[in-house]
Amino acid sequence: MISVALAAYQGEDYIEAQLRSILPQLEQGDEIIVSDDKPGGATERIVRRVMADDPRVIYVEGKGQGVVANFVNAIRHCRGDKIFLSDQDDVWLPDKVRRVMDAFDAGATLVLHNAYVTDKDLNITDYSFFALRGSKPGFVRNIVKNSYMGCCMAFDRKLLKKIMPMPKHLPMHDQWIGLMGEMYGKVTFLDAPLIYYRRTGNNVTGGKTSAGQKLQWRRYLLKRLAGRILFDR
Numbered sequence: 001m002i003s004v005a006l007a008a009y010q011g012e013d014y015i016e017a018q019l020r021s022i023l024p025q026l027e028q029g030d031e032i033i034v035s036d037d038k039p040g041g042a043t044e045r046i047v048r049r050v051m052a053d054d055p056r057v058i059y060v061e062g063k064g065q066g067v068v069a070n071f072v073n074a075i076r077h078c079r080g081d082k083i084f085l086s087d088q089d090d091v092w093l094p095d096k097v098r099r100v101m102d103a104f105d106a107g108a109t110l111v112l113h114n115a116y117v118t119d120k121d122l123n124i125t126d127y128s129f130f131a132l133r134g135s136k137p138g139f140v141r142n143i144v145k146n147s148y149m150g151c152c153m154a155f156d157r158k159l160l161k162k163i164m165p166m167p168k169h170l171p172m173h174d175q176w177i178g179l180m181g182e183m184y185g186k187v188t189f190l191d192a193p194l195i196y197y198r199r200t201g202n203n204v205t206g207g208k209t210s211a212g213q214k215l216q217w218r219r220y221l222l223k224r225l226a227g228r229i230l231f232d233r
Contacts, residue, residue: 002030002097003080007062007070011088012042014198018090019050019057025097030056032086035074037062043088071150071173072166081157085150085174089198090115091122096194100154109185110155110178112148115197122196129197130189137189139182143218143225147189148178151197159185167224171217179225 004022008015015034022032034047039061051057060077062070075083082104084097096113103111112135117126126132135147142148153174155163162180170176181187 001080002026002082002084002101003078004030004032004084004086005071005074005078006032006034006086006088007037007067007074008034008043008047008088009037009062009067009070010041010043011036012046014089014200015043016046016050018086018088018092019047021092022086023054023056025092025094026056028056031078031080032057033060033074033077034058035060035062035070035077037064037066037070068166068170068173072164075160075164078157082154083157083160084154085177087151089200090151091196091198093194093196099190099192099194103188103190104154104156106188107186108156108188109159110153110181110187111190112178112187113152113190113195114193115149115152115195116193118196118198120198120200122198124196125199128191128193130191135189137182137187139179142175142178142182143221146175146178148174149197150174150177151195153177155181156185162228167220169220170224175221176224179221183229 036043047059051059062073100111115129116124117129117132118124133147150173155177159180162184163177166173166176
């Protein structure tokens with residue numbers, strides 16, 4: 001069973017297109033968990049309209065505590081053996097699920113794939129997010145410079161016991177999940193772009209941060225990683 005954990009917040013402009021790009025790739029028993037961090041608005045109405053057509057879409061209310069907590073909430077509701085992460089404003093290419101599942105069948109615990117970078121109208125601005133970001137596997141390398149972008153990630157459920165509980169003050173969830181995959185599983189990078197990564201100007205991922213803020217985040221991350229390693233001993 002596949003679960004898609006989708007974190008939403010005022011996603012009414014693009015969320016229906018995203019849901020419609022995912023659903024044809026899922027089997028009957030699969031699910032999309034939409035955690036809405038601002039319930040009661042247009043996003044909820046759109047998701048519930050899609051739910052009326054397809055019960056594989058499941059709406060849950062977020063906790064209003066930001067993007068990391070919203071993804072944690074979505075993940076906690078997932079029942080599947082394989083968990084795909086999704087942003088609200090991208091579009092999945094038709095062979096994404098098949099290609100990622102092939103990587104799982106080959107032994108991967110966590111999969112990260114490439115993406116086409118687009119503007120808000122899905123015009124391609126970069127043909128490889130990996131090339132743009134310099135994405136590469138490796139534990140130390142991904143502490144120094146993170147390659148892991150949640151909208152391009154999926155992981156096996158058995159990794160959940162390492163991912164959770166997620167530290168409370170992480171700047172983003174995806175780097176933590178990627179590093180848990182590096183530490184405790186087999187990570188596979190797929191060079192094929194499998195989504196249109198839509199940059200709208202409001203994306204949470206891909207934003208600019210100062211060098212001082214990045215250093216502060218990495219210190220915090222290293223503390224939490226050290227604590228997790230000691231806890232596991």
